[in-house]
Amino acid sequence: xxxxxxxxxxxxxxxxxxxxxxxxxxxxxxxxxxxxxxxxxxxxxxxxxxxxxxxxxxxxxxxxxxxxxxxxxxxxxxxxxxxxxxxxxxxxxxxxxxxxxxxxxxxxxxxxxxxxxxxxxxxxxxxxxxxxxxxxxxxxxxxxxxxxxxxxxxxxxxxxxxxxxxxxxxxxxxxxxxxxxxxxxxxxxxxxxxxxxxxxxxxxxxxxxxxxxxxxxxxxxxxxxxxxxxxxxxxxxxxxxxxxxxxxxxxxxxxxxxxxxxxxxxxxxxxxxxxxxxxxxxxxxxxxxxxxxxxxxxxxxxxxxxxxxxxxxxxxxxxxxxxxxxxxxxxxxxxxxxxxxxxxxxx
Amino acid sequence: xxxxxxxxxxxxxxxxxxxxxxxxxxxxxxxxxxxxxxxxxxxxxxxxxxxxxxxxxxxxxxxxxxxxxxxxxxxxxxxxxxxxxxxxxxxxxxxxxxxxxxxxxxxxxxxxxxxxxxxxxxxxxxxxxxxxxxxxxxxxxxxxxxxxxxxxxxxxxxxxxxxxxxxxxxxxxxxxxxxxxxxxxxxxxxxxxxxxxxxxxxxxxxxxxxxxxxxxxxxxxxxxxxxxxxxxxxxxxxxxxxxxxxxxxxxxxxxxxxxxxxxxxxxxxxxxxxxxxxxxxxxxxxxxxxxxxxxxxxxxxxxxxxxxxxxxxxxxxxxxxxxxxxxxxxxxxxxxxxxxxxxxxxx
Numbered sequence: 244x245x246x247x248x249x250x251x252x253x254x255x256x257x258x259x260x261x262x263x264x265x266x267x268x269x270x271x272x273x274x275x276x277x278x279x280x281x282x283x284x285x286x287x288x289x290x291x292x293x294x295x296x297x298x299x300x301x302x303x304x305x306x307x308x309x310x311x312x313x314x315x316x317x318x319x320x321x322x323x324x325x326x327x328x329x330x331x332x333x334x335x336x337x338x339x340x341x342x343x344x345x346x347x348x349x350x351x352x353x354x355x356x357x358x359x360x361x362x363x364x365x366x367x368x369x370x371x372x373x374x375x376x377x378x379x380x381x382x383x384x385x386x387x388x389x390x391x392x393x394x395x396x397x398x399x400x401x402x403x404x405x406x407x408x409x410x411x412x413x414x415x416x417x418x419x420x421x422x423x424x425x426x427x428x429x430x431x432x433x434x435x436x437x438x439x440x441x442x443x444x445x446x447x448x449x450x451x452x453x454x455x456x457x458x459x460x461x462x463x464x465x466x467x468x469x470x471x472x473x474x475x476x477x478x479x480x481x482x483x484x485x486x487x488x489x490x491x492x493x494x495x496x497x498x499x500x501x502x503x504x505x506x507x508x509x510x511x512x513x514x515x516x517x518x519x520x521x522x523x524x525x526x527x528x529x530x531x532x533x534x535x536x537x538x539x540x541x542x543x544x545x546x547x548x549x550x551x552x553x554x555x556x557x558x559x560x561x562x563x564x565x566x567x568x569x570x571x572x573x574x575x576x577x578x579x580x581x582x583x584x585x586x587x588x589x590x
Numbered sequence: 591x592x593x594x595x596x597x598x599x600x601x602x603x604x605x606x607x608x609x610x611x612x613x614x615x616x617x618x619x620x621x622x623x624x625x626x627x628x629x630x631x632x633x634x635x636x637x638x639x640x641x642x643x644x645x646x647x648x649x650x651x652x653x654x655x656x657x658x659x660x661x662x663x664x665x666x667x668x669x670x671x672x673x674x675x676x677x678x679x680x681x682x683x684x685x686x687x688x689x690x691x692x693x694x695x696x697x698x699x700x701x702x703x704x705x706x707x708x709x710x711x712x713x714x715x716x717x718x719x720x721x722x723x724x725x726x727x728x729x730x731x732x733x734x735x736x737x738x739x740x741x742x743x744x745x746x747x748x749x750x751x752x753x754x755x756x757x758x759x760x761x762x763x764x765x766x767x768x769x770x771x772x773x774x775x776x777x778x779x780x781x782x783x784x785x786x787x788x789x790x791x792x793x794x795x796x797x798x799x800x801x802x803x804x805x806x807x808x809x810x811x812x813x814x815x816x817x818x819x820x821x822x823x824x825x826x827x828x829x830x831x832x833x834x835x836x837x838x839x840x841x842x843x844x845x846x847x848x849x850x851x852x853x854x855x856x857x858x859x860x861x862x863x864x865x866x867x868x869x870x871x872x873x874x875x876x877x878x879x880x881x882x883x884x885x886x887x888x889x890x891x892x893x894x895x896x897x898x899x900x901x902x903x904x905x906x907x908x909x910x911x912x913x914x915x916x917x918x919x920x921x922x923x924x925x926x927x928x929x930x931x932x933x934x935x936x937x
Contacts, residue, residue, distance in 0.1 A: 321668035322698030351669030394894035419822040451891030468816035475766040544798035547741035
């Protein structure tokens with residue numbers, strides 16, 4: 244499978260025009276397109292422009308609302324519950340994180356849940372929004388069921404991600420961003436499309452038997468990281484991002500996913516903390532810088548060229564790809580070109 | 591190695607009297623003794639009464655302050671930074687979580703960091719305090735360095751734990767509580783004492799080679815769960831529980847641990863969220879109950895007798911042990927009897 248190099252600005256423009264053609268207002272379309280392009284720039288293709296096909300389908304089928312009234316249903320000094328009204332998840336995430344940031348600046352810390360939302364792309368994108376205000380940002384979301392509880396065989400819990408961005412003055416933003424399963428669902432799809440096996444130990448069939456066949460894995464379950472620990476962590480995220488906002492995704496069967504998303508939507512969780520309320524900001528940033536420097540300088544295993552901090556590899560990829568273009572899978576390019584032709588946007 | 595069955599009330603009384611003999615006021619001694627006994631009741635022996643020997647040593651050597659002035663250094667509507675003043679971690683944790691709970695009831699959610707604290711036992715103990723107020727409780731703490739960053743060989747990050755308790759009306763409190771390493775340091779110590787090997791894949795020597803020798807592992811590193819994901823999670827906890835409060839534990843060498851704890855102490859992180867501000871409390875609890883019921887009733891893998899929820903096994907152990915007594919390792923009983931004799935407290 245060969246990949247094509249696409250210029251980031253061009254990719255973002257094409258995605259935006261495709262979304263505008265699907266009745267999304269230009270400013271909002273630009274924001275969603277930026278979120279997808281940023282994911283591709285950072286190498287998180289599973290949450291990049293390859294998702295646009297699904298977004299457009301859901302907009303056309305009325306699963307996603309192109310003109311939502313996104314607003315707070317409940318709020319107080321340090322919390323809010325945002326109703327996404329069925330809008331694109333990125334727009335719900337933007338509003339929710341903005342509310343969360345404003346409250347954290349007032350109260351020192353704040354939590355916001357979102358309900359009736361849609362797929363919002365990469366969780367880290369919203370955590371990073373907090374850095375512009377020198378806040379710690381945390382994001383979680385529920386995702387379609389892929390993980391079984393320990394001892395179980397059915398996919399009940401999502402491959403739910405947790406992201407946290409940490410303010411600092413380093414060369415790259417420090418960003419922890421990972422999901423609770425041993426492999427990304429997007430990588431199962433990629434392996435299935437390519438006919439390549441997946442590593443042993445990361446997936447099971449519906450009877451609980453280990454499998455290296457990605458097609459079987461897509462119908463079965465992804466093994467939680469560290470088994471019961473990953474099970475505990477995905478349940479924790481389901482509670483904060485799903486139950487607490489009123490849009491759980493827990494236990495929904497595969498064939499019910501479209502109906503569930505249309506009728507109930509999905510939930511997210513956002514948190515922001517202002518380190519400058521705990522200590523002078525330069526002192527906090529210096530402590531972060533010291534941790535980064537000491538980690539990078541520490542002795543390495545044989546064969547390890549470098550010790551990376553969370554988010555460092557992605558930031559480096561982003562720089563490279565801004566210069567050289569983004570390598571996109573042919574299937575993604577084909578989908579974008581097809582959608583682009585319908586609205587006169589060339590990729 | 592044979593174990594002895596000790597009545598919970600008797601264990602708690604003995605632990606309290608030993609602490610009182612080390613100049614801890616009775617009410618505080620009772621609270622710390624309760625925390626250790628609860629850990630033993632739940633089967634978390636690594637954070638139970640076996641820790642008392644270390645606590646007493648640190649009190650005697652002036653590493654821990656028997657009469658700390660625990661107070662907030664900074665605070666606002668939804669946050670506080672608590673100074674532990676070198677006191678026992680359980681007392682710092684109690685005060686911090688009480689402050690956090692009070693603020694969360696006012697503001698909807700709150701975060702509290704603690705600095706200059708000591709070992710506080712099991713993280714879940716403080717998360718559970720939130721349940722008495724129908725709040726979600728979250729606790730994290732830094733721990734002595736045991737984990738290397740991905741590609742590194744030196745223990746820079748702690749086997750840091752994350753705990754979250756979830757309000758509900760079930761038969762047992764829902765409690766996610768796990769550490770970021772593949773094996774508990776306490777289990778390395780136990781295996782070393784017994785001369786038994788540890789499972790493959792959980793530890794490395796200081797050159798980065800895999801080991802099943804617990805003595806080598808104690809001098810080396812514990813493998814983070816899911817490698818780079820566990821590394822990311824322990825760094826996240828180090829930032830929130832360590833750097834943000836002003837008492838990191840990152841990068842401290844083994845031989846410097848006592849001096850570091852004496853001079854700088856360690857840090858914790860607490861969060862409480864009031865679900866009743868997001869939706870009517872019965873609605874939240876019903877959603878939790880539905881998740882629990884659907885998980886328990888879901889199909890099982892061959893050989894799996896039951897699907898357990900996080901905290902269920904520990905709650906069941908607690909009930910059994912309240913009736914039948916707590917099985918304590920001979921080394922723990924010997925230590926407690928020796929300390930008990932010094933103050934006329936029989937075990």
